[in-house]
Amino acid sequence: MAEPTTLSYLIVAALLFVIGTVGVMVRRNPLIMFMCIELMLNAVNLSFVALARELTDIDGQSIVFFVLVVAAAEVVVGLGIIVAIMRNRSSLTADDMAELKG
Amino acid sequence: MELVVFVLASAMMLIGAVGVITRSNPVHAALSLVLTLFGVAVHFVALEAYFLAAVQIIVYAGAIVVLFLFVIMLLGVDKAENLSAEPLVAQRWLAGVAGLGLLGLLVVAVARGADVLATRAGGLDTSAEAAGGDANIQQLARSVFGDYVVAFELTSVLLVVAVVGTVMLARRRAAGDA
Numbered sequence: 001m002a003e004p005t006t007l008s009y010l011i012v013a014a015l016l017f018v019i020g021t022v023g024v025m026v027r028r029n030p031l032i033m034f035m036c037i038e039l040m041l042n043a044v045n046l047s048f049v050a051l052a053r054e055l056t057d058i059d060g061q062s063i064v065f066f067v068l069v070v071a072a073a074e075v076v077v078g079l080g081i082i083v084a085i086m087r088n089r090s091s092l093t094a095d096d097m098a099e100l101k102g
Numbered sequence: 103m104e105l106v107v108f109v110l111a112s113a114m115m116l117i118g119a120v121g122v123i124t125r126s127n128p129v130h131a132a133l134s135l136v137l138t139l140f141g142v143a144v145h146f147v148a149l150e151a152y153f154l155a156a157v158q159i160i161v162y163a164g165a166i167v168v169l170f171l172f173v174i175m176l177l178g179v180d181k182a183e184n185l186s187a188e189p190l191v192a193q194r195w196l197a198g199v200a201g202l203g204l205l206g207l208l209v210v211a212v213a214r215g216a217d218v219l220a221t222r223a224g225g226l227d228t229s230a231e232a233a234g235g236d237a238n239i240q241q242l243a244r245s246v247f248g249d250y251v252v253a254f255e256l257t258s259v260l261l262v263v264a265v266v267g268t269v270m271l272a273r274r275r276a277a278g279d280a
Contacts, residue, residue: 004108007216009145012112014208016119016138018201023123025197028189031174035122035135038166042142045158049151061151061238062245068154068161069257073264075166079173080268092179095189 009050017043028093030082034075041071107148115141126182132170139163152238 020039027033045064052060086092114137121134139162146155246254 003104010212011209014205014212016115018205019119021204022197022201026194027123029128031128032131035131039119039122039138046142046145049146049149053149058241058245061154061242062250064154065246066253068157072161072166073260075169076264076268079169080271083173084271086177
């Protein structure tokens, strides 16, 4: 049976990225929007790893390693901000954060 | 065989991703995210990135999703939200159009780059014979602790900043404290 080509990996990664983008645009719950950002990061990671194999270059996998670390730090800070904002609120939608609106 | 693995892992990944953006209950969305992350980990194994597959499971499916679930439970928002109401006029319709446009652009870009890829054949030398079964980890370690050692040290600074910042954010301010 045929082997999946790098092109097919890249197209699947593009699909995952688009699903994440649409999720950020459609959903209003900040937690879900964070999860959609994780989807996009994973799509990019998949492209990096596929191209690392295609180009015989381990640097792609090193960059995925750093992306993982940065994603972990980003989630920690982001969820900390959400907890700080939402501690005194009942609802949880991105539309409620309008204190800076003129 | 590899094609079967590819199709199954892609299906896991995409079904999980669609679940994340369509489930109304945040807990279900987080569990769909786990499905997606496992699918990506299977892809990593198929692409001979064994160390990253393990890290993907431990850090993403383990730590990050647990953090999400922890915050969902902490905030008590683990009930279904009403998704039928559309908050902005034509938001979903426009998001769908924008998503399709982005997909088209990405696929065109990938297809245009495909002829460049065809000239560089081969794969990473991660065969078990190359270095006693852990060639991938050795190569990755040489790269991370050799070429990118400065960036690696900087990530430790980043993690410290993230931890301190989160502690400051989550701290309850005492009365009269500015």
